[in-house]
Amino acid sequence: GNSVTQMEGPVTLSEEAFLTINCTYTATGYPSLFWYVQYPGEGLQLLLKATKADDKGSNKGFEATYRKETTSFHLEKGSVQVSDSAVYFCAFYSSASKIIFGSGTRLSIRP
């Protein structure tokens, strides 16, 4: 069935470090892929998305590339900041127009 597997947290990095959060999905066809972010005390926000194979979504210095061969959508950022501390969710639209979320990865950045 439809599912998302993402890196378990918490992930703790120092400021300016390189970030990768792995995400793979199981779905029929080629769904649109998303990364959502949840900052402390706030609601989920769409961080970036990609709607077809080889698309690269980007926002706020974060990037993720839609890889259909490996059914992956890994999130990367070259230099993280303390303000990036949040929970990150990988997700996709299933064929039933329903968003399937991963379990989330908590990221903490040390100054």
Added chain:
Amino acid sequence: EAGVAQSPRYKIIEKRQSVAFWCNPISGHATLYWYQQILGQGPKLLIQFQNNGVVDDSQLPKDRFSAERLKGVDSTLKIQPAKLEDSAVYLCASSFQAGGNTDTQYFGPGTRLTVL
């Protein structure tokens, strides 16, 4: 532009009591969603409305949960009676179109429910 509003932000009740949550979507958004987010998990869709009609309620525990969206704008989600396992954050989201696979969903801050 105002975002999705939810109230209350926090609610503590005892098991077997009832509770209701309210959501006001972004103006003009046709589709409204209720999600349940249990601690340590991703959100799970409970019900999806398009205008005031139900599109998908396949994961809504209908023996205790109910939801309505009168007039196609605000929505309420009710739990009666509550169980311990209902402790979660209840998220409301809305989108402009009819839930197509490129449609962006905008989320409210959520209501954190604790059932004792």
